[in-house]
Amino acid sequence: MNFLRQLRGELRKLFGRPRSFMGYAVFVVMEALILTVYKFGRGQEYMRDLIERNGYSFATYFSSLSITFMIMTLSMFLLGSVFFALVAGDIVAKETEDGNLRLVMARPVSRLRLLLIKYTSIVIYTFTFVFFVGITGYLMAIAAMGVDGGLFVMEPKMKVFAVFPSWAEGAGRLTIGAVGIAISMITLSSLAFMFSCFKIKPAAATIITLALLFVDMILQNFPFFRPYEEWFVTWRMSCWLFLMENQISWPKIFESYAFLFGLNATLFLIGFTSFRLRDFKT
Amino acid sequence: MLTVTGLHKSFGGKPALHDVSFSVERGEIHGLLGHNGAGKSTTLGIILGMVAPDRGDATIGGISVQRDHAGALRQVGAIFESPAFYEYLSGWENLRILASYSGPFDEKAAREIVDRVGLTKRIGSKVRTYSHGMRQRLALAQALLPEPKVLLLDEPTDGLDPEGIKWFRDFILGLRAERGMTVLFNSHLLAEVEQMCDRVTILREGRLVHEGTLKDLREEAPVYEVDLDPWDQAAAFLELNGAQILSPGRIALPPDADPAITVAALVGNGIRVSAFAPVRRSLEDLYLEITAAR
Numbered sequence: 184m185n186f187l188r189q190l191r192g193e194l195r196k197l198f199g200r201p202r203s204f205m206g207y208a209v210f211v212v213m214e215a216l217i218l219t220v221y222k223f224g225r226g227q228e229y230m231r232d233l234i235e236r237n238g239y240s241f242a243t244y245f246s247s248l249s250i251t252f253m254i255m256t257l258s259m260f261l262l263g264s265v266f267f268a269l270v271a272g273d274i275v276a277k278e279t280e281d282g283n284l285r286l287v288m289a290r291p292v293s294r295l296r297l298l299l300i301k302y303t304s305i306v307i308y309t310f311t312f313v314f315f316v317g318i319t320g321y322l323m324a325i326a327a328m329g330v331d332g333g334l335f336v337m338e339p340k341m342k343v344f345a346v347f348p349s350w351a352e353g354a355g356r357l358t359i360g361a362v363g364i365a366i367s368m369i370t371l372s373s374l375a376f377m378f379s380c381f382k383i384k385p386a387a388a389t390i391i392t393l394a395l396l397f398v399d400m401i402l403q404n405f406p407f408f409r410p411y412e413e414w415f416v417t418w419r420m421s422c423w424l425f426l427m428e429n430q431i432s433w434p435k436i437f438e439s440y441a442f443l444f445g446l447n448a449t450l451f452l453i454g455f456t457s458f459r460l461r462d463f464k465t
Numbered sequence: 466m467l468t469v470t471g472l473h474k475s476f477g478g479k480p481a482l483h484d485v486s487f488s489v490e491r492g493e494i495h496g497l498l499g500h501n502g503a504g505k506s507t508t509l510g511i512i513l514g515m516v517a518p519d520r521g522d523a524t525i526g527g528i529s530v531q532r533d534h535a536g537a538l539r540q541v542g543a544i545f546e547s548p549a550f551y552e553y554l555s556g557w558e559n560l561r562i563l564a565s566y567s568g569p570f571d572e573k574a575a576r577e578i579v580d581r582v583g584l585t586k587r588i589g590s591k592v593r594t595y596s597h598g599m600r601q602r603l604a605l606a607q608a609l610l611p612e613p614k615v616l617l618l619d620e621p622t623d624g625l626d627p628e629g630i631k632w633f634r635d636f637i638l639g640l641r642a643e644r645g646m647t648v649l650f651n652s653h654l655l656a657e658v659e660q661m662c663d664r665v666t667i668l669r670e671g672r673l674v675h676e677g678t679l680k681d682l683r684e685e686a687p688v689y690e691v692d693l694d695p696w697d698q699a700a701a702f703l704e705l706n707g708a709q710i711l712s713p714g715r716i717a718l719p720p721d722a723d724p725a726i727t728v729a730a731l732v733g734n735g736i737r738v739s740a741f742a743p744v745r746r747s748l749e750d751l752y753l754e755i756t757a758a759r
Binding site for chain 1: 476506507510513514515516517534535536537538539541542543545547548549550551553554558561562563565566567568569570604607611617
């Protein structure tokens with residue numbers, strides 16, 4: 184009960200901060216732009232070419248579901264990561280810097296519990312953010328293109344190709360995919376969280392996290408590293424795309440999520456150890 | 466009620482506390498004094514479990530902070546200089562959030578405390594709109610919400626106007642009178658400490674240089690203003706008998722010396738004694754003497 188009460192307070196703090204909402208606003212604007220390009224610009228021609236070249240009907244698969252999938256694939260890793268790193272990078276370091284943490288630590292609460300509350304809150308933030316992007320993207324896509332249509336999935340890098348002609352099946356699979364993205368993005372939040380527990384500025388926690396993410400992403404795309412791609416965190420984080428296959432390969436997915444779960448636990452533990460050993464003094 | 470025993474702490478090899486021990490009795494208001502860097506904040510940090518001592522322990526109500534952090538801190542409310550609240554939330558939301566770390570939020574008790582600290586009208590406003598005085602009142606409210614037995618005040622009156630300081634002092638004295646609350650008060654405002662505290666602990670460069678009542682401190686080396694003739698002969702006689710010459714016409718007698726016997730001895734040695742009056746020194750005088758001398 185206490186944990187839930189404390190978590191509620193933590194979420195109130197998190198969602199009370201203007202910067203936590205900044206990402207939501209930016210994503211709505213970006214979704215509107217992407218939709219405009221797909222509806223009126225050359226994006227539609229690109230999609231027609233892609234769908235018809237694979238032997239499917241453009242009328243069936245150029246739909247609100249397919250556009251929502253494109254929005255989430257394109258935006259979440261590049262733009263979403265900035266906001267996850269920003270919020271999780273702030274969660275401990277900003278309160279330490281501002282001095283809020285002293286008032287909290289003068290209470291009968293252990294450092295482990297304090298960090299568990301904060302970590303849980305960023306996990307919740309990550310989920311709500313991904314679903315916000317998915318739901319608003321889908322609603323805007325419906326407004327632009329209507330409800331009907333199937334889901335067309337193509338991601339050459341992860342070698343994923345699938346089609347779902349029925350709306351219900353496509354919508355269900357897209358929802359599962361959104362859960363997968365959220366779970367993947369927790370790793371990014373965990374990385375920023377770990378740095379936030381260190382004795383560094385909040386901005387440094389965010390920047391180091393993003394730098395590591397982009398280095399991982401760039402190296403993964405180098406031809407030389409292709410044979411080792413499974414060792415890259417960003418490749419593992421992309422495993423949510425396997426959830427979009429017609430025949431889901433669960434062992435492949437479990438392997439990647441086990442890797443990410445282990446990594447998250449390790450990052451939390453390192454962050455906790457650093458936080459546990461620190462002295463907090465004016 | 467609150468005991469620190471043999472505290473040692475170094476930061477980066479630089480000693481901050483060296484074998485500091487003192488205790489605060491139930492219902493006592495205890496002043497913690499010292500220069501900047503004397504180790505006061507480190508001591509408070511150790512008592513609150515925010516700083517880990519290299520050696521030694523702090524206990525609150527008999528519970529060790531190091532061994533049972535939550536159990537010890539359940540009895541404590543703390544206020545810091547310039548308390549940092551969540552500026553973008555209201556005073557009430559801040560109270561709710563901070564209180565949640567101590568247990569269930571008692572709304573009725575919270576309203577009473579808010580009323581008592583005089584924040585009822587502004588408790589729903591965002592903290593960023595509060596003055597320094599209002600923030601200190603909110604800090605007091607959050608510290609009192611878990612109904613603590615011990616209050617730790619870290620320079621709470623810094624930056625307050627004279628009315629604010631008086632209000633704060635009266636409030637703390639009222640709390641002690643009503644609830645028998647134990648208070649550890651760290652402040653640079655020696656006049657405040659003198660008016661509020663029953664006993665003081667003075668730290669200098671991380672070492673304890675005095676622990677006791679102000680009366681003890683005054684009696685430790687009572688100072689007299691004297692008019693003696695001839696002065697040189699009188700000074701030599703006094704020094705021979707263990708007195709300390711602070712300046713011409715100002716002396717400190719050993720704690721066990723009887724001034725009447727000293728006067729009689731001076732007269733018996735042919736010295737004319739025109740004046741021999743005890744000086745009532747303020748805490749500031751005592752503090753400056755003690756921190757400079759040792």
